[in-house]
Amino acid sequence: MAVDEEWKKPVERRGRMTAVLALATLISAFGSSFQYGYNVAVINSPSLFMQQFYNRTYVERYGQPLEENFLTLLWSLSVSMYPLGGFFGSLMVAPLVNKLGRKGTLLFNNLFSIVPAVMMGVSEIVKSYEIIIVARFIVGICAGLSSNVVPMYLGELAPKNLRGALGIVPQLFITIGILSAQVLGIRNILGNSTGWPLMLGLTGIPALIELLLLPFFPESPRYMLIQRGDERTARKALQRLRGWDNVDAEILEMHLEDRSEKAEGHLSVLSLLSQRSLRWQLASIIIMNMGQQLSGVNAIYYYADSIYATAGVEQNDIQYVTVGTGAVNVFMTIAAVFIVEASGRRLLLLCGFGICCGGCVLLTVALNLQETVTWMPYISISCVIIYVIGHAIGPSPIPYVVTTEMFRQSARPAAFMVAGSVHWFSNFTVGLVFPFLERGLGPYSFIIFSFICLLTLVYIWLVVPETKNKTFLEVCQMFAKRNKVVIKLGDGDLSMKESDKGPEDIIRVAAF
Numbered sequence: 458m459a460v461d462e463e464w465k466k467p468v469e470r471r472g473r474m475t476a477v478l479a480l481a482t483l484i485s486a487f488g489s490s491f492q493y494g495y496n497v498a499v500i501n502s503p504s505l506f507m508q509q510f511y512n513r514t515y516v517e518r519y520g521q522p523l524e525e526n527f528l529t530l531l532w533s534l535s536v537s538m539y540p541l542g543g544f545f546g547s548l549m550v551a552p553l554v555n556k557l558g559r560k561g562t563l564l565f566n567n568l569f570s571i572v573p574a575v576m577m578g579v580s581e582i583v584k585s586y587e588i589i590i591v592a593r594f595i596v597g598i599c600a601g602l603s604s605n606v607v608p609m610y611l612g613e614l615a616p617k618n619l620r621g622a623l624g625i626v627p628q629l630f631i632t633i634g635i636l637s638a639q640v641l642g643i644r645n646i647l648g649n650s651t652g653w654p655l656m657l658g659l660t661g662i663p664a665l666i667e668l669l670l671l672p673f674f675p676e677s678p679r680y681m682l683i684q685r686g687d688e689r690t691a692r693k694a695l696q697r698l699r700g701w702d703n704v705d706a707e708i709l710e711m712h713l714e715d716r717s718e719k720a721e722g723h724l725s726v727l728s729l730l731s732q733r734s735l736r737w738q739l740a741s742i743i744i745m746n747m748g749q750q751l752s753g754v755n756a757i758y759y760y761a762d763s764i765y766a767t768a769g770v771e772q773n774d775i776q777y778v779t780v781g782t783g784a785v786n787v788f789m790t791i792a793a794v795f796i797v798e799a800s801g802r803r804l805l806l807l808c809g810f811g812i813c814c815g816g817c818v819l820l821t822v823a824l825n826l827q828e829t830v831t832w833m834p835y836i837s838i839s840c841v842i843i844y845v846i847g848h849a850i851g852p853s854p855i856p857y858v859v860t861t862e863m864f865r866q867s868a869r870p871a872a873f874m875v876a877g878s879v880h881w882f883s884n885f886t887v888g889l890v891f892p893f894l895e896r897g898l899g900p901y902s903f904i905i906f907s908f909i910c911l912l913t914l915v916y917i918w919l920v921v922p923e924t925k926n927k928t929f930l931e932v933c934q935m936f937a938k939r940n941k942v943v944i945k946l947g948d949g950d951l952s953m954k955e956s957d958k959g960p961e962d963i964i965r966v967a968a969f
């Protein structure tokens with residue numbers, strides 16, 4: 458009986474993975490997301506050789522060696538200009554994607570990769586470390602743009618039933634990018650005194666490939682139809698992407714979606730900040746994003762080698778341990794997708810931050826006892842790996858998911874704008890401050906991270922409700938008392954509650 462009824466329903470045609478769709482996904486993820494991860498980890502392995510280059514250059518110019526403090530400052534600037542660029546890049550997303558289109562922005566964005574790649578590649582020849590610092594800023598802009606535009610582009614290319622699956626691809630390529638930089642950073646490959654300029658410059662290659670190949674793939678049909686009003690091109694793009702000719706249903710659906718979104722309007726960031734009924738939701742996503750970054754996850758990728766050296770790991774083994782951490786990260790990113798879908802958000806956040814907090818405390822203890830037992834470095838390595846796993850199941854993926862669930866369509870762009878800037882700015886802070894922290898506090902620097910994890914955990918425990926399978930209005934009600942507003946069921950908001958949800962609520966593990 459039930460089967461019969463299913464049969465009679467007008468069947469929505471399920472999109473399939475066509476060659477055009479698969480290739481467009483791979484090219485944009487490799488050309489943009491991969492680079493983003495690559496540049497996170499690329500400065501870790503050759504840091505010693507690059508610092509020697511800074512010192513040498515300084516001596517040649519001014520006839521005296523670099524002061525220790527000034528070198529630390531130059532180095533932490535070289536690291537943290539990247540997330541600072543990411544901050545500005547994420548602010549440029551909205552104007553660019555509307556002017557140039559999604560594919561257009563990705564193509565334009567390659568400029569922000571190829572130019573700094575050349576700059577970093579020639580920095581040693583022209584004897585300038587300033588060039589590296591500036592180039593890191595520009596390549597950061599590239600990352601800030603691609604972290605937002607790739608998921609948007611893929612989300613608009615994919616048929617509904619594949620959106621969730623394709624949403625994982627950018628994140629996967631970010632972690633693969635990190636791993637690739639760690640592998641290339643092995644001393645015998647490029648992580649040595651002569652290989653590093655090439656290693657830094659290699660980031661231009663994926664950009665070049667994308668620049669050459671992506672023009673042959675379609676622009677987002679949704680962009681062509683809604684923003685450009687060009688139905689013919691949109692239709693052609695859809696036909697190529699779906700592999701069939703009749704795309705009327707999907708064109709109609711886009712028109713309908715557009716109309717309902719227009720009716721709902723868009724909140725600006727300012728009006729989002731002044732919405733009383735959304736105040737604690739906003740505070741929650743800000744604190745979760747700060748917690749995600751200030752918990753030090755990127756310190757581990759930016760400065761892994763120096764952390765392992767402090768932990769007493771043999772100089773020659775460090776590179777392999779670093780690669781191992783990267784591999785665990787790739788693996789956990791794949792696993793996290795299934796875990797996140799299956800379990801509640803709140804539980805995972807609490808567990809994740811708890812594990813990270815514990816990992817940092819144990820690491821501090823291990824670093825302090827390092828001199829006493831020979832096998833202590835192994836404990837330290839385990840602590841870092843536990844930390845990476847803890848971060849991958851909760852703090853990395855969930856803030857993004859929760860942001861989607863706490864705000865409805867009209868407020869989401871503004872909410873993501875706030876979340877994105879907090880994310881990049883906190884990332885920048887950690888990159889800048891960690892080397893000084895490490896020099897000043899030594900083994901105790903991780904206590905700060907564990908304290909931040911603990912604070913975030915307590916906040917989530919007290920304030921953040923479970924949002925899985927909740928409608929926007931239900932979330933609003935759970936926050937109503939705290940926000941000091943009264944939400945009446947059935948006041949018109951209700952009609953929109955389901956339109957918020959859908960397979961397009963993709964999961965992106967936005968930790969980096």
Ligand SMILES: *[C@@H]1O[C@H](CO)[C@@H](O)[C@H](O)[C@H]1NC(C)=O
Binds near residue numbers: 512516522523524528
């Ligand atoms: C810079 O190099 C000189 C030797 O040329 C060395 O004495 C000095 O310690 C180095 N400075 C730093 C901060 O490594």
